[in-house]
Amino acid sequence: MPLMGLGVFALSDESECIAAIHAAIDCGYRHIDTARIYGNEEAVGKAMQACGVDRGELFITTKLWTDDFGRETTRRAAEESLRKLELDYLDLYLIHWPMRERTEESWEVMQAMRDEGMIRSIGVSNFTCRRFEEQFFKQTDEIPAVNQIERHPFRTHPELVDYCREKGIQVEAYSPLDRGQRLQDPDLLQLAEKYEKSTAQIMLRYQLQQQIAVIPKSASADRIRENAKLFDFEISRQDMQTLDALDEGVASPNWSPEDDWF
Numbered sequence: 001m002p003l004m005g006l007g008v009f010a011l012s013d014e015s016e017c018i019a020a021i022h023a024a025i026d027c028g029y030r031h032i033d034t035a036r037i038y039g040n041e042e043a044v045g046k047a048m049q050a051c052g053v054d055r056g057e058l059f060i061t062t063k064l065w066t067d068d069f070g071r072e073t074t075r076r077a078a079e080e081s082l083r084k085l086e087l088d089y090l091d092l093y094l095i096h097w098p099m100r101e102r103t104e105e106s107w108e109v110m111q112a113m114r115d116e117g118m119i120r121s122i123g124v125s126n127f128t129c130r131r132f133e134e135q136f137f138k139q140t141d142e143i144p145a146v147n148q149i150e151r152h153p154f155r156t157h158p159e160l161v162d163y164c165r166e167k168g169i170q171v172e173a174y175s176p177l178d179r180g181q182r183l184q185d186p187d188l189l190q191l192a193e194k195y196e197k198s199t200a201q202i203m204l205r206y207q208l209q210q211q212i213a214v215i216p217k218s219a220s221a222d223r224i225r226e227n228a229k230l231f232d233f234e235i236s237r238q239d240m241q242t243l244d245a246l247d248e249g250v251a252s253p254n255w256s257p258e259d260d261w262f
């Protein structure tokens with residue numbers, strides 16, 4: 001899996017989504033992260049068809065939404081995603097959210113579709129250590145290829161990352177720019193000045209140096225290019241520790257602390 005990709009959540013306008021993907025492909029991205037619930041798989045498919053890059057070079061992820069859990073519904077949803085994306089296989093198919101019921105059935109269908117060649121790798125998203133231990137690994141022996149979680153310097157989930165590493169699960173960071181909310185943080189600004197980079201580039205490079213995949217979203221060609229310029233500098237060990245210290249030790253806001261599910 002290429003460690004850097006383009007996230008396309010909220011790129012719901014077809015021409016905007018296609019333009020963003022083409023800008024990304026032009027500056028070297030080969031990995032696109034979408035989901036059935038984003039409603040833009042057709043636009044992603046059109047962009048792929050017209051991008052001029054061989055299918056084999058591209059890495060396309062989509063996700064199974066909670067409404068589609070279950071045996072027949074999972075297969076139908078995955079086939080529908082393939083059709084909309086105009087693909088004959090998915091590189092990565094993720095369970096988008098953990099659910100109380102029918103996870104086992106969905107996972108079995110995903111395994112079967114992988115064995116049939118329609119999916120290359122299968123994984124999960126938004127799974128905590130507790131979900132893995134209390135549910136997932138009670139139902140299957142198969143290690144998911146990926147766990148896609150919210151992660152950025154303010155929310156690093158060290159325990160979960162260690163757990164995934166021990167199991168051999170690749171961690172992939174969604175909202176790696178904290179949705180653009182804290183790009184003016186003084187510590188980030190200081191490091192950006194030191195390395196002559198943007199705060200967004202510091203946030204993304206921080207994760208790459210930990211072998212964590214990043215999928216920043218942008219609708220702007222300039223910012224898409226900026227977010228890809230991550231391979232010509234290295235953050236020192238001391239500055240990595242400064243970034244580690246920004247962690248606020250809180251769970252993802254999507255994983256409600258009142259909800260004993262997470």
Ligand SMILES: NC(=O)c1ccc[n+]([C@@H]2O[C@H](COP(=O)([O-])OP(=O)(O)OC[C@H]3O[C@@H](n4cnc5c(N)ncnc54)[C@H](OP(=O)(O)O)[C@@H]3O)[C@@H](O)[C@H]2O)c1
Nearest residue numbers: 007008009125174175176177178179180200216217218219
């Ligand atoms: N599995 C899940 O449950 C889940 C949940 C959320 C997201 N995701 C995935 O992760 C992807 C990324 O997460 P996200 O969209 O939530 O947030 P994000 O990538 O952390 O941040 C996106 C925001 O940052 C801005 N931005 C991007 N690059 C910038 C730069 N260089 N300088 C300044 N601002 C910049 C964007 O604005 P502009 O567009 O105007 O540039 C946008 O408002 C999604 O697209 C989706 O694929 C998965």
